[in-house]
Amino acid sequence: MNTNIHISQEEFERIEAYLNNQLSKEDLAEFEHRLSNESHFAAKVEDVKITLAGIETQALKEQLNVFHNEISKTKVRTLNWKPLAIAAAFIIAAGSFWFLNGNSNDRLYAKYFTPDPGLPTAMSNTDNYAFYEAMVDYKQGNYDIALNKWKTIQTKKPNNDTLNYFMGVAHLANKNQDSAIPFLEKSSKNPEFILSQDAYYYLGLAYLKEGQIENAKMSLRKSDNENSRALLSKLQD
Amino acid sequence: MASVIFLEKYNFQQIKYVNNRTWFDNLLVSIIFRDTMLENHSTLTYKHSLIEAVKNNDPKTLRKLYVENYPKIEVLVLKNSGDKDQAKDIYQDAFLAVWQNIKQNKFVPKSKSSINGYIYTVAKNKWMDVLRSKGFKKTIVTSKLSYFEPAAEENNAINDDILKEQRLQDVMHAFKTLGEACKNLLSKFYFEKKSMNLIAKELGLDSASTRNKKYRCMQKLREIALNSNK
Numbered sequence: 001m002n003t004n005i006h007i008s009q010e011e012f013e014r015i016e017a018y019l020n021n022q023l024s025k026e027d028l029a030e031f032e033h034r035l036s037n038e039s040h041f042a043a044k045v046e047d048v049k050i051t052l053a054g055i056e057t058q059a060l061k062e063q064l065n066v067f068h069n070e071i072s073k074t075k076v077r078t079l080n081w082k083p084l085a086i087a088a089a090f091i092i093a094a095g096s097f098w099f100l101n102g103n104s105n106d107r108l109y110a111k112y113f114t115p116d117p118g119l120p121t122a123m124s125n126t127d128n129y130a131f132y133e134a135m136v137d138y139k140q141g142n143y144d145i146a147l148n149k150w151k152t153i154q155t156k157k158p159n160n161d162t163l164n165y166f167m168g169v170a171h172l173a174n175k176n177q178d179s180a181i182p183f184l185e186k187s188s189k190n191p192e193f194i195l196s197q198d199a200y201y202y203l204g205l206a207y208l209k210e211g212q213i214e215n216a217k218m219s220l221r222k223s224d225n226e227n228s229r230a231l232l233s234k235l236q237d
Numbered sequence: 238m239a240s241v242i243f244l245e246k247y248n249f250q251q252i253k254y255v256n257n258r259t260w261f262d263n264l265l266v267s268i269i270f271r272d273t274m275l276e277n278h279s280t281l282t283y284k285h286s287l288i289e290a291v292k293n294n295d296p297k298t299l300r301k302l303y304v305e306n307y308p309k310i311e312v313l314v315l316k317n318s319g320d321k322d323q324a325k326d327i328y329q330d331a332f333l334a335v336w337q338n339i340k341q342n343k344f345v346p347k348s349k350s351s352i353n354g355y356i357y358t359v360a361k362n363k364w365m366d367v368l369r370s371k372g373f374k375k376t377i378v379t380s381k382l383s384y385f386e387p388a389a390e391e392n393n394a395i396n397d398d399i400l401k402e403q404r405l406q407d408v409m410h411a412f413k414t415l416g417e418a419c420k421n422l423l424s425k426f427y428f429e430k431k432s433m434n435l436i437a438k439e440l441g442l443d444s445a446s447t448r449n450k451k452y453r454c455m456q457k458l459r460e461i462a463l464n465s466n467k
Contacts (some may be wrong), residue, residue: 009452050401051459053426054408060294061409064329067303096406191321 015048021070109209112231115173116166116198133161135205138166142172159186161193177206188219201228208235242310248465252309287349291339306353310360317364327367404462411461419454426451 007015017023018031034041112217118139119132134149147170154163168183189197200223209217213235220232290298307328314324335356338344346352412420425431425439437447 008286009449012452012455046401047404047459050404051455051462054405054462055412055427056294056460057337057405058412059424060299060336061329061333062413063296063299063428064303064332067300068307068325068329071307075284081277145413188446193366 007048010042012048015045016052018045019049019052086151105208105211106215108231108234109205111170112227113205113209116169116195116202119162120164135166138170141173143170147174161187161190161199162195165193165195165199168199168206172202172206172209179207180206181210188222197223197225197228201225202232204228243441255311287352288339288346291336291352294428299336302349302352302356305310306332306356309357314364315360318408319364319367323367327360327364331363334359334363407462408458410465411458414461415454415458419457422451423454423458 006088014027014031015187018028023031035045036042037133045157047076050099075145077196130149130153134146134153137149138146147167150167152161154160154167164183167182168187171180171183172175181203184203187193188203190196193199200219204216204218204223206219207213207219208231217232217235220228220235287298291302306339310328310331311321311324315321316328319327333351335344339346339352344355346355411422422436422440425436431439433444433447437444440447440450442450
């Protein structure tokens with residue numbers, strides 16, 4: 001389509017009249033004759049036709065944007081946004097107040113709690129076979145199974161620090177912090193227990209999850225590991 | 238004793254209520270009757286006038302169609318992984334396509350609700366195309382794509398349509414950037430479809446100079462459109 005064609009005013013108005021069905025019978029016959037015999041002329045007509053359609057379409061498109069702005073305006077008007085916005089601001093303020101206060105313990109807990117990775121299980125020592133078998137379950141995250149196995153040993157050795165410690169952590173990992181607390185208390189009390197620092201740390205976490213902030217702080221103060229100090233400073237903020 | 242009194246009271250209210258309702262019903266019936274009379278009268282010319290109004294870009298009709306149909310499209314797009322801007326774009330594309338089809342008699346609406354349904358269907362199909370094209374680009378290997386290209390090039394009819402569409406887009410873009418005075422004038426002629434006499438009167442010019450102005454604006458527009466193509 002060769003679009004680079006000059007059209008005189010007279011010719012343009014004639015084409016326009018044709019497109020608007022405004023030509024007289026004789027003019028129309030002559031026009032249509034040229035249209036079917038001169039491809040050059042036909043291209044011109046087509047070009048004018050597209051140009052007029054382009055103007056109309058673009059003008060409508062711009063009008064649609066005006067309509068669209070009216071939609072957003074009427075929406076605002078019917079919603080009466082001012083009191084709604086004020087109410088929303090209150091709800092957001094109250095909600096965030098509740099959220100920050102009520103859930104900050106949970107969020108801290110979630111940030112700091114990862115279960116103790118457990119002890120390496122060589123399983124060569126037959127004495128502790130049952131303990132290490134349960135340790136495998138613990139490491140796989142089957143805390144219920146591990147706890148059941150450890151429970152039978154624990155009735156025989158109620159004061160075994162390592163056992164109490166892992167049972168406490170398993171309860172905590174199983175989201176039973178209230179069951180975890182007595183086990184962790186017991187294991188942490190022995191200063192010679194090699195994991196007592198960790199026991200205090202998990203005890204602090206258990207109290208935090210329970211919402212007993214003062215107890216949590218007390219336990220964390222007794223622990224010397226890095227996480228305990230970091231968590232303690234968060235709690236004192 | 239107490240229950241008897243209660244019953245009497247109840248009956249009394251019941252009667253009062255029935256009386257109220259019949260009075261109210263009569264009012265309703267008369268309103269409905271009047272409205273159906275009006276509607277029957279207007280439906281004779283309604284279909285015809287609606288199509289004519291759309292074809293003549295009657296602002297009231299277009300605005301009503303536009304405003305009434307938008308919310309459904311917005312819900313459709315928002316529910317199908319789009320945002321409000323995309324909803325607006327798709328809706329306007331669909332609206333323009335429907336308007337074009339009505340003008341060219343490709344779509345002859347039987348009623349207003351059939352226009353509404355048509356707008357929704359076109360918008361939905363257009364949005365589906367957008368969603369599909371996203372997936373298309375992700376999954377199809379480009380080397381496979383080029384295999385289909387020569388076949389499309391052979392089809393002259395399609396090519397002609399593409400050229401016309403391109404030319405239309407060029408004109409539309411040129412009109413956007415045209416000076417305000419020319420834009421106004423051409424808009425009055427070709428969108429508002431006002432008569433030459435009326436426009437000449439509005440501009441305070443005689444019809445010969447109005448025609449001349451219109452021609453010069455048209456030339457300017459074609460010039461911009463041609464240059465944008467290069």
